[in-house]
Each structure stands twice: as C-alpha cells, then as structure tokens.
Amino acid sequence: MTEPASLSIRFWGVRGSYAVPGPATVRYGGNTSCMEVCAGEECMIVDCGSGVHNLGEAMLEEGKRSATVLFTHTHLDHICGLPFFRPAYREDFRVRFMAGHLPTDIRLQDIFERLMDPVLFPVQPAVFKDCAFQDIAVGETMRFGNGLTVTSECLNHTGGAIGYRFDFKGRSIVIVTDHEHGNKAIDEALERFVAGADIMVYDATYTDEEYRNYVGWGHSTWQEALKLAEKAGVRQPVLFHHHPERSDDDLDALRATIRTRFAMAEIAREGMRLEAGKPTPEAATTSTPRREAPVGSR
Numbered sequence: 001m002t003e004p005a006s007l008s009i010r011f012w013g014v015r016g017s018y019a020v021p022g023p024a025t026v027r028y029g030g031n032t033s034c035m036e037v038c039a040g041e042e043c044m045i046v047d048c049g050s051g052v053h054n055l056g057e058a059m060l061e062e063g064k065r066s067a068t069v070l071f072t073h074t075h076l077d078h079i080c081g082l083p084f085f086r087p088a089y090r091e092d093f094r095v096r097f098m099a100g101h102l103p104t105d106i107r108l109q110d111i112f113e114r115l116m117d118p119v120l121f122p123v124q125p126a127v128f129k130d131c132a133f134q135d136i137a138v139g140e141t142m143r144f145g146n147g148l149t150v151t152s153e154c155l156n157h158t159g160g161a162i163g164y165r166f167d168f169k170g171r172s173i174v175i176v177t178d179h180e181h182g183n184k185a186i187d188e189a190l191e192r193f194v195a196g197a198d199i200m201v202y203d204a205t206y207t208d209e210e211y212r213n214y215v216g217w218g219h220s221t222w223q224e225a226l227k228l229a230e231k232a233g234v235r236q237p238v239l240f241h242h243h244p245e246r247s248d249d250d251l252d253a254l255r256a257t258i259r260t261r262f263a264m265a266e267i268a269r270e271g272m273r274l275e276a277g278k279p280t281p282e283a284a285t286t287s288t289p290r291r292e293a294p295v296g297s298r
C-alpha cells in the first residue's frame with residue numbers, strides 16, 4: 001500500500017512515436033507514453049499512449065471508480081490508447097480529461113471527436129459515459145484536497161506541449177515530454193520549473209550525435225537531460241520517450257553510460273515505479289505491470 005505521504009510515478013508506456021512490442025523491447029517495454037503519478041491516495045494519469053490500456057484494466061481490477069487524466073499534448077503517440085481505455089465506457093467510472101497546450105480555438109473535446117471520427121473508429125466519444133473535458137491555463141496551479149499541487153509550463157514542441165510539476169508534502173516530480181532544447185526563453189523558464197525536483201522525467205529521444213540530423217523535430221537528448229538536471233539541482237533525471245528503434249540492449253548500454261555521469265540517473269521502463277525522495281538509486285522498486293499482452297494487437 002502507498003504511504004500517505006508518498007509521491008510516486010509508475011510507467012505504463014515509455015516509447016515515443018509508435019509502439020514497438022517484440023523480442024527486442026521486452027525488458028523496457030514497447031508501449032507509447034503513459035504514466036501514473038500518485039500522491040498519497042490521489043492518482044493521476046499523464047498521457048494516453050498505448051500503455052493506458054493496461055493501466056485502465058489494472059484500475060478496474062483494483063475497483064477504482066475515477067481518474068484524472070492530464071495530457072502533455074495530443075500527438076498520436078500520447079492519445080492513441082484513449083479509445084481503448086475501458087473505464088471511460090463505464091457508467092460507474094468518472095474520468096476528467098485535462099489539457100493546456102491547445103490554441104484557444106480548439107477544445108480538448110474537439111480532439112476526441114477527431115480521433116474517434118466514424119471513418120477512424122467505430123464508436124464516437126458520445127459513448128463515453130461519465131467523462132468531462134477541461135482546458136486548463138498553462139501556469140495555473142491546481143490544488144487538490146490532500147495538499148497535492150500541480151502546475152504546468154510550456155515546452156518547445158511542434159503543435160505545443162506542456163510539462164507538469166507535482167508537489168506533495170515536500171516531494172516533487174516533474175514531467176518534461178515532448179520537448180526540444182535550444183529555445184533560450186523556454187529553456188530558462190524550464191530550468192526554474194524543474195528546479196530542485198526529486199524526479200525529472202525528460203524527453204531523451206535522441207543522442208547528441210543523432211540530434212544533429214533532427215533539429216526542429218521537437219525532441220531532446222539524454223545529454224541535455226543530464227545537463228538540465230545538474231543545472232537545476234534535480235535529484236534524479238529519468239530518460240523517457242525512447243526512440244522506437246532503441247532496443248533493450250541499447251538502453252542497458254545507455255544506462256551504464258549515464259550512471260557514470262550522474263549516479264541517480266535512470267531510464268524509464270514499463271512497470272517501473274519510482275518514489276520521490278527515496279535515499280538511494282537501489283530504493284527504486286520495479287515490478288511488472290499486471291497485463292503484459294503486447295499492445296498493437298488491436
């Protein structure tokens with residue numbers, strides 16, 4: 001059971017771009033972006049990539065009856081699991097979806113309508129039972145009854161994206177994906193946003209060498225993750241949004257490299273749960289998600 005004062009993050013999908021189930025991604029996982037942040041009893045979902053299907057099934061098995069979903073943005077790899085999030089179809093399950101990256105003339109609900117247009121999907125969002133859509137203002141602080149606060153900050157990404165910071169009883173977790181470094185004003189604001197965080201999940205799609213060919217594509221590198229963590233006093237940078245072609249062996253090798261430069265640095269892995277403020281790297285617990293059926297099978 002979660003301790004009342006704990007703040008943790010669990011990964012249900014760690015890939016960028018597209019899901020890659022298969023023998024080369026068994027250990028780190030092949031699902032796209034989905035995380036669960038829990039502050040005491042208050043749990044939130046961040047992004048609905050293909051990993052959200054398994055999370056939804058786990059929530060139903062645990063008897064949960066509500067969920068708050070925050071979107072970093074609505075590129076396909078962050079919403080493709082949404083039509084397969086079974087809790088949204090139930091009358092006895094309340095879901096609140098929130099996003100803050102969209103231009104003012106587009107509502108989050110419009111994105112759902114597009115994603116589930118009859119030519120793309122057999123049923124339309126009207127079949128979702130107890131669901132609410134909320135467009136939030138970037139930078140506004142959301143306060144929850146148990147003391148959790150959630151704030152957001154603009155990231156540098158094509159079509160817009162926002163980062164989220166969760167603060168709870170002196171602990172903090174920040175999620176920065178999808179983001180490209182190099183915009184001075186955004187980078188400075190981001191450094192303040194992540195300052196002192198216990199855990200910073202960061203878009204590490206590329207290496208510095210690969211990035212030279214992908215300037216302007218909206219993503220960053222593991223080297224930039226470590227640099228930002230050092231500058232901003234982040235305790236544990238966690239590389240995320242792995243390139244779909246990065247195999248388990250590649251990620252193992254990368255983990256060994258980053259650990260020589262930043263003792264607490266970690267690589268996000270499906271099923272991994274990290275607790276903010278834990279004293280040693282080994283304190284991070286890993287468990288297998290309840291359902292391991294490769295996504296992409298439907």
Ligand SMILES: [Zn+2]
Binds near residue numbers: 017033075077078241
């Ligand atoms: Zn993405």
Ligand SMILES: [Zn+2]
Binds near residue numbers: 073075157161178218
């Ligand atoms: Zn994106």
